[in-house]
Amino acid sequence: MTDAWWADGVSFQCQPDCGRCCDQPGGIVYLAPTDAEKLAEHAGMEVEAWLRRDCTKTLDGRYILRSRQGDGICIYLNEKKQCNVYQVRPQQCKAFPWWAENLRSKRSWNQVKESCPGLTADDAIIISGEDIRLHVQADRQSTRGFRKWEKV
Numbered sequence: 680m681t682d683a684w685w686a687d688g689v690s691f692q693c694q695p696d697c698g699r700c701c702d703q704p705g706g707i708v709y710l711a712p713t714d715a716e717k718l719a720e721h722a723g724m725e726v727e728a729w730l731r732r733d734c735t736k737t738l739d740g741r742y743i744l745r746s747r748q749g750d751g752i753c754i755y756l757n758e759k760k761q762c763n764v765y766q767v768r769p770q771q772c773k774a775f776p777w778w779a780e781n782l783r784s785k786r787s788w789n790q791v792k793e794s795c796p797g798l799t800a801d802d803a804i805i806i807s808g809e810d811i812r813l814h815v816q817a818d819r820q821s822t823r824g825f826r827k828w829e830k831v
C-alpha cells in the first residue's frame with residue numbers, strides 16, 4: 680500500500696453543517712463490535728437491546744445501522760443534517776472519505792470529490808498517508824463486520 684496514489688497525503692477538511700455523506704438514501708454503515716459497545720453505552724442500553732432497536736442485518740447477517748423507513752436515511756441524522764451521535768459515531772463514518780472502495784481508483788475518487796466539498800475546501804489541510812492508511816484499515820475492519828454479539 681506504500682505506493683498508493685494517496686501515500687503522500689491528500690487535502691481535506693470536513694465542512695461544518697454539510698452532512699452530504701450521511702444524507703444518502705440506502706447508505707450502509709457496517710459496525711465493528713467496538714462501535715456497538717460505544718453506541719449502546721451512549722444510549723444507556725445493553726448492547727443486545729441497542730442492536731435490536733437501532734440496527735438491522737445485511738442479507739449475509741452482518742449488523743448495520745438502521746435507516747429511517749420513510750426515506751432510507753440514517754436514523755441518527757437530524758433535521759439540521761447533523762449527527763445525533765457524532766461523538767461516538769461508528770468508525771466507518773469517521774473513516775469517510777478514506778474508504779477502500781473510494782480510494783481504489785482515480786475514477787472512484789473523482790466521484791467522491793464531486794460529492795464531498797471537504798476535499799476541495801479552501802481550509803483543507805493535508806491528511807497524511809499514514810492517517811489515511813489507518814482509516815482504510817478501520818473501514819476494512821468495519822466492512823467485515825460482525826454477525827453475533829460477543830463482548831469484546
Ligand code: SF4
Pocket residue numbers: 692693694697698699700701775776794795796797798
Ligand atoms: S460530504 Fe465531506 S465535507 Fe460533507 S460532511 Fe461528509 S465528509 Fe464532511
